[in-house]
Amino acid sequence: MSYRAIKLVKRPELEITEDLFDMVTQAIPQPSEGEVLVKLTHLSLDPAMRGWMSPDENSYIPPVKLGDTMRASGIGEVVASENDKFPVGSRVMGLMGLTEYALSNGDNLNQIPKELPAEAILSVIALPGITAYHGVFEVLKPEAGQTLIVTAAAGSVGSLVGQMAKNKGLTVIGVAGSDEKCQWLTSELGFDHAINYKDADFVEQLHNATPNGIDLFFENTGGTAQGPIFDRMNPHGRIAVCGLIADYQKAEPAPGPSWVSIIKRRLTIQGFTMPDHFHRIPEYGQALGGMLTKGELKYRAHTLKGLENATSGINMLFEGKNQGKLIVEL
Ligand SMILES: NC(=O)c1ccc[n+]([C@@H]2O[C@H](COP(=O)([O-])OP(=O)(O)OC[C@H]3O[C@@H](n4cnc5c(N)ncnc54)[C@H](OP(=O)(O)O)[C@@H]3O)[C@@H](O)[C@H]2O)c1
Known part of the structure; x- marks a missing residue:
């Protein structure tokens, strides 16, 4: 069984172009002790991704290394687990990258409720x-x-x-x-x-x-x-x-x-x-969930389909072509 992932292979001079990326197909791995395997269902496209591609080391987060999977946040389901905190079937969110499957040691992975639509989570809670x-x-x-x-x-x-x-x-x-x-x-x-x-x-x-x-x-x-x-x-x-x-x-x-x-x-x-404030995600998530349930926050999601549309999709943010939260559904 194989899956696709998008690697960053070149840094942008100014704009994001397709030659910066390489879509690879590789074998689905099995988790080692302490790890989980996540099958991604939705990816979030964010303006910050442009900064993560740049070589600037003097920023709040290190750049993505050339050859690594492009960083992105996303939602998925744990399909194999060697980590008690995240049993098989858990729905999780985190910075897992532009990929259909990801291994994680659970750091910075957050459990999210199964009942909320992915669009609501990525648009409001994330x-x-x-x-x-x-x-x-x-x-x-x-x-x-x-x-x-x-x-x-x-x-x-x-x-x-x-x-x-x-x-x-x-x-x-x-x-x-x-x-x-x-x-x-x-x-x-x-x-x-x-x-x-x-x-x-x-x-x-x-x-x-x-x-x-x-x-x-x-x-x-x-x-x-x-x-x-x-x-x-x-x-x-x-x-x-x-x-x-x-x-x-x-x-x-x-x-x-x-x-x-x-x-x-x-x-x-x-x-x-x-x-800097990721440690407050549980607190903020609860407050946002409350506002959403009370009908205090409306959102609109702009959904693209398929990993192959992720990289060209990022440019929509810079052209104002997104109408709401830009999401890739896998
Ligand atoms: N500090 C943080 O931790 C943090 C976290 C998340 C996001 N952000 C920042 O927050 C901002 C909004 O992010 P978002 O995720 O909510 O994206 P977004 O607003 O959903 O999409 C980006 C929007 O920016 C506008 N835009 C693009 N180029 C522009 C330009 N040259 N001049 C004026 N407006 C332009 C476009 O809307 P129009 O059609 O209105 O031009 C575009 O739709 C970004 O700058 C992002 O980097 C910061």
């Missing part, structure tokens, strides 16, 4: 949900009555950020790259305003949507929206720097706004990455 939850409640610490803005608002992280803030009684503005996405944010998710950053009058629309300025900024993109949003920040405002997708494929990142305003407006700006 990385997007814990990222939104941590950034909103641990970094921005919202209070009712404040104004929060989020970029990549119709994406997997951004859509949850906005809903969490709305549920806390904030005024919420989303920034997204198409009118369809903006429409979804206001009509389906209850955002107060949604603005297309590609509109020529983006700055004017932003002013009109934020008559009292902006208290909290959840930054997912960088790019053209960043400067105008920064200029609307209120004194003592807080900015959570979660992602800068507009810069991930550039040779040189764009310069940020001047630090003078950080002093004048006494801003707090904090970057964060979730691997």
Whole structure:
């Protein structure tokens, strides 16, 4: 019996191209003592994968080694086990890679409930949900009555950020790259305003949507929206720097706004990455599960079929072609 896996064989210069990967077919292994064999059912495609391909050692997580299976998170079922914590039949989630089967020693593998659809887990309970939850409640610490803005608002992280803030009684503005996405944010998710950053009058629309300025900024993109949003920040405002997708494929990142305003407006700006907080997954997962059950969080999943579509799929994130959480169903 054999399975397919995608190896990273070359590092990207700028964009992700098919020659960076090699799809290999190999024999399904058996677990040694302490290990489990997982049959993957769903893979998550995330913007962070672009960073994991780069050679930068000075980051929050080491790069994927050339020749190794490309790192990705996913959901699967334990089909053979030499580890008491994960008996055969367990449903698990973890960073198992772009592969149909994976061996794991159980570290950083989390048991997940069997009753929830995989789309709900990957869209809400997994990385997007814990990222939104941590950034909103641990970094921005919202209070009712404040104004929060989020970029990549119709994406997997951004859509949850906005809903969490709305549920806390904030005024919420989303920034997204198409009118369809903006429409979804206001009509389906209850955002107060949604603005297309590609509109020529983006700055004017932003002013009109934020008559009292902006208290909290959840930054997912960088790019053209960043400067105008920064200029609307209120004194003592807080900015959570979660992602800068507009810069991930550039040779040189764009310069940020001047630090003078950080002093004048006494801003707090904090970057964060979730691997620092993975030990809180059980706690965050429980909170997110509760919100999902109560109907407080809506999501949409964008599902591609088959491992062969995984690598080209990553580019959809950089082109704004994903409508919701990008998932590969195996
Ligand atoms: N810090 C962490 O631990 C952590 C964890 C997860 C995610 N993140 C970051 O959070 C951000 C969102 O991730 P996600 O998984 O939720 O992805 P996503 O929002 O579902 O998809 C990415 C979206 O980014 C937008 N985008 C792409 N290029 C852009 C550009 N040049 N300018 C402005 N927008 C652009 C596109 O939407 P439009 O159509 O609206 O342009 C695209 O759909 C990413 O930057 C990611 O790296 C960070």
